[in-house]
Amino acid sequence: MNWLILAVSGVFSGILSGLLGIGGGFIIVSLLVALGYPPIQAVATSSLVIVLSSSTGSFYNWRSGYLDLKRVVYIAIPAIITAQLGVYLAVKIPDYFLLGIFSIFLITNIFLIQLRKKLVAENKRSNNHLNPVLSKVATGSIAGFLAGLLGVGGGAIMVPLQMLLLNEDIKVAIRTSLGVIVAATVSSCVVHGTQGNILYFEGLTLGIGGMVGSQLGTRVLPKLPDSLVSRIFVLFLASMAVLNLWQAWKSYTI
Secondary structure, three states, X not given: OHHHHHHHHHHHHHHHHHHHOOOOHHHHHHHHHHOOOOHHHHHHHHHHHHHHHHHHHHHHHHHOOOOOHHHHHHHHHHHHHHHHHHHHHHHHOOHHHHHHHHHHHHHHHHHHHHHHHHHHHOOOOOOOOOOHHHHHHHHHHHHHHHHHHHOOOOHXXXXXXXXXXXXXXXXXXXXXXHHHHHHHHHHHHHHHHHOOOOOHHHHHHHHHHHHHHHXXXXXXXXXXXXXXXXXXXXXXXXXXXXXXXXXXXXXXXX
């Protein structure tokens, strides 16, 4: 029965990946921890799933002419580098601490999604005068670090940052984010694989579902209002944050 749960969860995470420009790792990590897997294996396996699901979504965007590879490369280069630092820390810190950080990340994403909804509703893009190169390095560095540390793509943070720092509209930001996620998670996935942290059967089952879901998400994105998906998404994030805090507490008291 676990394989069916994994497959359905993979489809769901893939749909969110394509719709919101995020890797869906928060779903994968939370699910695997709830099923009793060690947090470091959940994080590592999530990286493999994100590589599969985000790659298919990015390929569709590229083939359809929606993806600017130049934008992706500028943000992906720092992401690849900082992903290595994230993996290093994930291996070193205790399970309860890793789960606690993950819960804080989930809660932070709720506020970031609300910020993004506000930006979209106001059709607002930043008129800041920050150095564009530094803005891209900062955006990519944050995304890469989160990919390595938490097994997430970092898109929920990347999208608002791209809108605020790089003056991009919402759909361009989502598509660019998805492309950067591929590069960052490949980097972290390679390191986790060499250390034996990846659960390949579980990862491939989730990944195949994610590939299907990502195709659905990227095709629906041009047609579906973000607000409806975001509301459901916020409720899910809050639930997952509570679940992971509970798992962190149990791990701490053992």
